[in-house]
Amino acid sequence: MRLAGAGPATGRGGRFRRHRGMTKVRFAPSPTGHLHIGNARVALANFLFARRLGGTFVLRIDDTDPERSTDENVSAILRGLRWLGLDWDEGPEADGAFGPYFQTQRADTYLEALETMKANGTAYPCFCTSEQLEVKRDAARTKGGYAGYDRTCRAIDPQTAAARVAAGEPHVWRLSVPADRAEVAFDDAIRGHMSFPADAVDDFVLVRTDGTPTYNYATVVDDALMEISHIIRGDDHLSNTPRQILVFEALGHPVPVFAHLPMILGADGKRLSKRHGATSVEAYRDEGYLPEAVLNYLALLGWSLDGETTMISREMLSESFSLDRVSSNPAILDMDKLDWMNGVYIRELGAEGFVARMLPWLIDAGLTTVEQSEAQRPWLLTLAPLVSERVKRLDEVVPMVRFLFMDSVDIDPAVRAKTLESEAAQAAVVAARQALAALPVFETAPIEEALRALPEQLGVKAKLIFQAVRVAVTGTTVSPPLFESLELLGREKTLARLDAAAAGVDDAAPRP
C-alpha cells in the first residue's frame, strides 16, 4: 500500500502534515435530529478506543447539508452522547485547536484543499450535466457492468478546461484516479486485508457545481487536517474507503487506519428502522433504560471481552476495549437482553441511587413534587428496594407504586369478583381490618404477625386472605410485598380501603 510519501507530489500541501503517532479518533454524525442507536455504538467504539489508548476523541458534525443542520438537530446529538457519558475532547462546546467542528463552517478549507489537488493534477473539472450523466449511466448499466463516470472530461486538455472554467461554464471537480493504479488496498483493523480493483473506483465528484464539497471529499479533508489516526465507523462505509484513500493520497496525507464495525440490525435481520422500536438514544432514555445499561449492552454488540463476561462498567470498558475483538458480522438488537441487563443495573443502584433515578418519573406522573419528595425521602428510601427488585425499566415504576399515592383505588370488576366477593374473602377483609386497626404500631413486622394469624383464626388458606387484602389495598393482584406495602400506605388509607372493599361488594351484590 502506498502512503503519502510515495503518493502524488503535493505541490503545496504544507497544511497536511503528518500526524505524530498520536491516537486520535472522531465521531462524525450528520445532524438528523436524534442520535441513532447504531451511531451511538460507533461513537462508543471511538470513545473507548481513545480512552484505552490515551488518545483524543473528536466530535465533528458532518452537516454538508445545511438544511438539516439546525441548532435543535445538533443539540439532540450532543444530548444523546452526554446521556451515555461519551464526552468528547474536541468538538462543539469543547476545546480544540482543529476547529471549526462543523462542516458548514469549513467551506474555505475544502476549496483550499482543492487547490492542492488542482495543482498536483489529482482533480479536474467536469462539464457534463446531470442529465447527460444519467443517460450514460443507464446505457452502461443495461449493457453490463457500470464502472462509474466515463471520464469524458478528463480527456479535455488542461488549457481548454481552464479556459472554460474561467469563462464561467458550470462544472464540478472530480478526482482523477491514477491511470496506472491496479488496486486500492488497506488493512482494516477489524476485517483484515481489504483490496479493491482501482477501476471499481470512479472519478467521483469532489466539489459540486455550487462549490460545496461532497461527503467523501469533505470528510477526508477534515480527517486529514484534524490529524485523525484511526477511522472507526460503520461498515456501510467500507465501500467508500478506496475512494477516500485516493483522496488522502492526492492530498499527500498519510492514510489513517480504518476499522469497520458491523451494522446493527432489527429483529427481522433488516436494517434498523422505526418499526423495530426505539432507534434514537433518547427514546431509550424515555422508556426507562439506564445509560450505563445501554452502554454496556451496546459495547457487547459486536464486541466481547472474553465470551463470558457480560456486566462491564464504562471504566472497565475503557480499560479493555480493543478492535481486534470486534466481530465482523452484523448483530441483531435483542431487546429482551437489554431489558434483563437494565434490570441488573437497576438492582445494583441501591436505595439512594434508585430513588434518584425514579423520582423524575414520579414527578412527571404527578404523584409527587420536588418539594414533597424532600419530606418523603425516608419513606422513598424504604420503598426503593421493594420496587427496584421488580422492574426492568424505570417506566414500570409508576404503575407499580401509584396505589401508594392515591386516595383510593379502582378495582377491576373481574378481579373483584375473583378475589373479593366470596364469603371467605369478605370475612378475611373484615378480620384483617379489625386486626390491623388494633395494632399499637403500624409497621411491617406487627402487620405481618397480625395477618399471619388470620388463616388459622378463620380456617381459610393464607393465599386467599393475602390476595383479598392485596386487591383491596393495591387494586391489583400483583404488587410489591404486602406487609411492607401496608406500612408504606399507612394505617388510615389501609383501613379505609379495606372498608371500601367490604362495602363495595355489598353494594354491588347485596346478600340476602
Place this chain on the structure above:
RNA sequence: GGCCCGUUCGUCUAGCGGUUAGGACACCGCCCUCUCAAGGCGGAGAUCACGGGUUCGAAUCCCGUACGGGCUACCA
C-alpha cells in the same frame, strides 16, 4: 449488472487445526415464596449456511454456491 462484506443454539457471542462446540439473554422444570419479581438448582436448544478441496485430523485454511447486507448520486 459490477465491486465489496458477512454466515457457530431463536438472539448476542467464545472458539483462531485435535473441545463432550463454552457462556449470556429468552424458553421449560424444580426450589424459595403473601402476588409478582429477584435468587438458587437443573433442562432443552448449534448436523458450526451448503458443496468441494487441503490435512492423519477442519467450526477453524483454500475455492465455489446459496442467502443476507453495503456501495455503485452534483445523499451522508
